[in-house]
Amino acid sequence: MSDKKVRVRFAPSPTGGLHLGGVRTVLFNYLFAKKHGGDFVLRIEDTDQSRYVKGAEEYILECLEWCGLIPDESPVAGGRYAPYRQSERKAIYREYAERLVMQGHAYYAFDTPEELERNRHEIPNFQYGHAYRDTLRNSLTLTQHQVDQLLDAGEPHVIRIKMPENEHIHFNDMIRGNVSFETGQSDDKVLLKADGMPTYHLAVVIDDYLMKITHAFRGEEWLPSAPVHLLLWEYLGWKADMPQWAHLPLILKPDGHGKLSKRDGARLGFPVYAMSWFDERTGELTPGFRELGFLPEAFLNLLAMLGWNDGTDSEIFTLGELVEKFSIERVNKAGAKFDFEKAKWFNSEWIRKSEARSLKPEVIKVLAGKGIVVTDDDFLLKVIDLVKERCILLPDFFHQLSYFFEQPKEYDLASVKPKWTDAKTEFFISFIGILAKTEDISAAGLEQAFKALAEEKAIKAGELMLPFRIMLVGGKFGPHVFDIAVLLGKAETIERIEKALETFKS
Numbered sequence: 001m002s003d004k005k006v007r008v009r010f011a012p013s014p015t016g017g018l019h020l021g022g023v024r025t026v027l028f029n030y031l032f033a034k035k036h037g038g039d040f041v042l043r044i045e046d047t048d049q050s051r052y053v054k055g056a057e058e059y060i061l062e063c064l065e066w067c068g069l070i071p072d073e074s075p076v077a078g079g080r081y082a083p084y085r086q087s088e089r090k091a092i093y094r095e096y097a098e099r100l101v102m103q104g105h106a107y108y109a110f111d112t113p114e115e116l117e118r119n120r121h122e123i124p125n126f127q128y129g130h131a132y133r134d135t136l137r138n139s140l141t142l143t144q145h146q147v148d149q150l151l152d153a154g155e156p157h158v159i160r161i162k163m164p165e166n167e168h169i170h171f172n173d174m175i176r177g178n179v180s181f182e183t184g185q186s187d188d189k190v191l192l193k194a195d196g197m198p199t200y201h202l203a204v205v206i207d208d209y210l211m212k213i214t215h216a217f218r219g220e221e222w223l224p225s226a227p228v229h230l231l232l233w234e235y236l237g238w239k240a241d242m243p244q245w246a247h248l249p250l251i252l253k254p255d256g257h258g259k260l261s262k263r264d265g266a267r268l269g270f271p272v273y274a275m276s277w278f279d280e281r282t283g284e285l286t287p288g289f290r291e292l293g294f295l296p297e298a299f300l301n302l303l304a305m306l307g308w309n310d311g312t313d314s315e316i317f318t319l320g321e322l323v324e325k326f327s328i329e330r331v332n333k334a335g336a337k338f339d340f341e342k343a344k345w346f347n348s349e350w351i352r353k354s355e356a357r358s359l360k361p362e363v364i365k366v367l368a369g370k371g372i373v374v375t376d377d378d379f380l381l382k383v384i385d386l387v388k389e390r391c392i393l394l395p396d397f398f399h400q401l402s403y404f405f406e407q408p409k410e411y412d413l414a415s416v417k418p419k420w421t422d423a424k425t426e427f428f429i430s431f432i433g434i435l436a437k438t439e440d441i442s443a444a445g446l447e448q449a450f451k452a453l454a455e456e457k458a459i460k461a462g463e464l465m466l467p468f469r470i471m472l473v474g475g476k477f478g479p480h481v482f483d484i485a486v487l488l489g490k491a492e493t494i495e496r497i498e499k500a501l502e503t504f505k506s
């Protein structure tokens with residue numbers, strides 16, 4: 001690698017929510033930059049006003065924040081190469097487009113949208129390129145005088161690249177190796193639009209150059225645009241500074257057939273967006289991983305594993321570990337199948353691995369959403385620790401925890417009533433007596449006393465444990481029942497046994 005400081009960029013167009021693939025692109029850029037002590041730049045590519053969607057930029061910023069992938073330079077953080085929003089850089093681009101015209105690599109085209117539409121209609125497979133450009137209204141067919149007159153009169157026009165008819169070009173992709181193209185297959189892409197805005201193709205090259213980008217990871221869907229970009233780098237005389245490209249493989253549908261789309265998520269019942277996205281134009285709400293209860297650490301971890309591994313069987317990595325271990329050689333060329341069950345597994349592993357203290361704010365939100373207000377912090381930390389290994393998604397904390405804060409409203413009577421006996425009632429009455437006398441209760445001590453009493457009463461302890469659990473929790477779930485009793489405390493445990501007995505024995 002050269003000794004230039006590594007600079008990568010994520011360059012989204014603000015057209016909607018961020019798909020899994022978009023965040024994975026951010027992540028791989030970020031990992032590569034941080035691994036090499038470089039900078040991560042966020043640039044908003046908003047030159048296509050017709051595709052601009054309100055709220056999308058804010059969404060992108062919030063999403064990066066949620067994931068903890070904080071750009072070193074961005075429209076909000078600023079930076080040496082500001083502005084980072086292409087619409088605010090409009091004045092920069094025309095000069096370069098005109099330079100290309102002067103050099104003969106681009107030309108003015110005056111064709112009206114109606115004329116182009118007619119051509120598309122009348123000529124099968126019409127492309128504005130080497131086959132037809134000589135028959136259209138542009139600076140290649142008009143005289144210099146005519147062109148000057150049209151420009152002076154303010155005639156609407158675009159600037160198009162003049163793609164060579166027959167050239168073979170190639171570049172070395174960091175993931176795919178040598179990639180080559182025949183230039184004649186591409187049309188003469190518009191570089192500068194009639195409204196004076198650059199298209200993506202022109203702006204991406206100029207900004208990557210001016211912002212001194214050295215490497216760029218982007219989705220495979222951008223590969224067909226690469227020849228146009230390569231030529232622009234060359235024509236503008238910047239080829240030696242062209243970033244090294246890495247086109248990331250697609251994220252595939254669970255069955256491996258085709259690219260994972262928003263519709264697949266809706267069809268198969270899982271999110272494909274990082275965070276929920278509400279489209280004001282359509283009123284459609286697309287669910288997100290965050291709202292479903294994924295931890296950002298888990299989300300990043302699962303995205304990293306979609307197309308990369310560290311060469312061992314390890315799958316759980318912190319962001320810091322990913323930075324340390326990331327290597328471009330271990331990024332797969334083939335598409336990665338998305339498996340929602342596996343995604344949930346990552347989340348459950350991360351919930352289990354996280355400190356109660358770091359889970360607390362999220363758990364408080366989950367409980368508050370269901371009307372439970374937590375006042376005792378220490379108690380909450382203890383119960384989080386006790387149940388976290390049973391939670392797959394954050395909302396599971398409600399089911400796993402709510403009984404610590406409110407007495408069961410219902411009991412799983414079907415599991416106790418048919419086998420209930422007077423002897424069992426007597427057992428629990430005696431157990432209340434023991435509990436009441438015990439000074440300092442521990443889970444092990446309680447279990448021992450419970451079992452000893454069961455033996456004395458000649459009832460199998462196993463037949464009493466489930467009812468005891470249902471008395472405290474309401475159902476057949478939760479951690480070790482004596483741990484629950486200890487956390488509930490003596491008075492509350494006694495109260496719950498007494499209350500449940502009324503129902504069980506009636």
Ligand code: GLU
Nearest residue numbers: 011012013045204218222
């Ligand atoms: N603006 C493009 C997008 O929306 C960026 C593609 C690139 O990274 O070159 O994805």
